[in-house]
Amino acid sequence: MATFTFELVSPERVLFSGDVDAVVLPATEGDMTILAGHSPVMTALKTGFLVITSTPGNGRRVLVRGGFADVNQNGLTVLAERALPEEELTQEILDHEILTAEMHYDATNDPAAKHAAESAVAQLREAKAALNY
Amino acid sequence: MPSLKDLRNRIASVKATQKITKAMQMVAAAKLRRAQTAAEAARPYAERMAVVLGNLASGITVGPETPRLLAGTGSDRVHLLIVCTAERGLCGAFNSSIARLARDHANRLMAEGKTVKIICVGKKGYDILRRQFAEQIIELIDLRSVRQLGFEQGDMIAQKVLARYEAGEFDVATLFYSRFRSVIAQIPTAQQIIPTQIEASTGANDAVYDYEPDEGEILETLLPRNLTVQIFRALLENAASEQGARMSAMDNATRNAGEMIKKQTMTYNRSRQAMITKELIEIISGAEAL
Numbered sequence: 001m002a003t004f005t006f007e008l009v010s011p012e013r014v015l016f017s018g019d020v021d022a023v024v025l026p027a028t029e030g031d032m033t034i035l036a037g038h039s040p041v042m043t044a045l046k047t048g049f050l051v052i053t054s055t056p057g058n059g060r061r062v063l064v065r066g067g068f069a070d071v072n073q074n075g076l077t078v079l080a081e082r083a084l085p086e087e088e089l090t091q092e093i094l095d096h097e098i099l100t101a102e103m104h105y106d107a108t109n110d111p112a113a114k115h116a117a118e119s120a121v122a123q124l125r126e127a128k129a130a131l132n133y
Numbered sequence: 134m135p136s137l138k139d140l141r142n143r144i145a146s147v148k149a150t151q152k153i154t155k156a157m158q159m160v161a162a163a164k165l166r167r168a169q170t171a172a173e174a175a176r177p178y179a180e181r182m183a184v185v186l187g188n189l190a191s192g193i194t195v196g197p198e199t200p201r202l203l204a205g206t207g208s209d210r211v212h213l214l215i216v217c218t219a220e221r222g223l224c225g226a227f228n229s230s231i232a233r234l235a236r237d238h239a240n241r242l243m244a245e246g247k248t249v250k251i252i253c254v255g256k257k258g259y260d261i262l263r264r265q266f267a268e269q270i271i272e273l274i275d276l277r278s279v280r281q282l283g284f285e286q287g288d289m290i291a292q293k294v295l296a297r298y299e300a301g302e303f304d305v306a307t308l309f310y311s312r313f314r315s316v317i318a319q320i321p322t323a324q325q326i327i328p329t330q331i332e333a334s335t336g337a338n339d340a341v342y343d344y345e346p347d348e349g350e351i352l353e354t355l356l357p358r359n360l361t362v363q364i365f366r367a368l369l370e371n372a373a374s375e376q377g378a379r380m381s382a383m384d385n386a387t388r389n390a391g392e393m394i395k396k397q398t399m400t401y402n403r404s405r406q407a408m409i410t411k412e413l414i415e416i417i418s419g420a421e422a423l
Contacts, residue, residue, distance in 0.1 A: 070188070079178060
């Protein structure tokens with residue numbers, strides 16, 4: 001299978017850099033899978049799991065919170081505002097994230113921001129549930 | 134002529150000082166390594182952000198719908214200076230060179246009849262600037278309690294700046310910080326962050342992009358984030374510069390103390406020898422007189 005270059009950067013560090021088969025992005029308009037040769041696209045990300053498939057049947061999940069994905073002929077670059085690899089996720093971290101998201105929800109009156117915070121909370125709850133398996 | 138005891142005390146005091154400066158130098162060296170890795174780790178994100186923003190902005194023309202962060206307010210009457218310095222002194226000319234750059238900038242703007250407002254990040258810059266600009270300083274952001282600089286601090290400052298921008302409190306914002314070149318070279322830098330300055334795209338990217346959601350919406354979320362990234366990067370560069378400056382300042386201080394000890398010890402030994410000779414002469418001449 002054809003591969004492409006993928007880079008996942010958060011403000012604090014580079015989390016992933018290398019060739020991959022496919023990446024599933026939690027885009028704001030719905031999840032999308034990027035394969036090699038994808039047409040150039042730029043999309044905003046919401047809170048959710050980003051799935052990196054480097055070899056068939058072998059995936060890695062990273063929880064991202066907000067950010068951007070940029071697909072061009074050079075490959076895919078994801079600028080995540082916050083990114084946590086699955087291995088580093090614990091219940092406490094998720095609880096903390098949920099709390100911050102809820103505080104965001106309470107702090108704002110703007111309907112769009114309220115909606116975004118609400119879906120972030122839902123996503124994080126889902127992630128927490130998924131982690132228990 | 135100081136007595137021998139005075140000299141001894143003086144040497145002991147310089148030695149104690151030397152121990153302190155030596156310890157500070159070593160602490161700064163250890164912290165520098167950490168700060169440097171943090172600054173380097175943050176670089177890819179900031180660079181990528183610039184590229185993405187460049188790609189995006191080169192595709193649009195400035196019009197009435199352009200976000201104000203990119204287009205500006207249309208005037209440049211009120212300037213906001215964000216001066217990032219350290220929380221602690223004893224780091225050579227680090228704080229004062231940033232403050233000097235900011236002061237010159239502020240003076241020039243005021244001479245042009247513009248209004249200047251200052252936000253100080255870090256206590257030292259505030260201490261230096263408040264003497265001259267007590268009325269212009271509108272806020273002091275204290276990062277003393279922060280142990281490890283995170284993205285949150287950058288975000289916090291950016292939110293405060295954005296809130297003021299939205300409220301129409303200023304037209305142009307400039308960030309002052311020290312760029313880390315090497316341990317011995319830190320360059321005080323002024324960087325305009327509002328309106329956002331876009332580096333011209335390299336032109337290699339002329340592929341047609343799909344935008345999801347649309348271009349304007351992406352740009353609207355990307356611009357505030359870019360602001361955060363720029364501030365965060367400035368904070369990290371500043372942290373590395375501060376430790377670098379402190380390290381070389383303390384290295385100098387240790388060396389000076391060493392020189393001083395050498396000189397004092399020499400004087401001490403000389404006067405001790407002189408004393409002994411004097412006593413010997415007294416004994417001998419006393420014996421001869423008998």
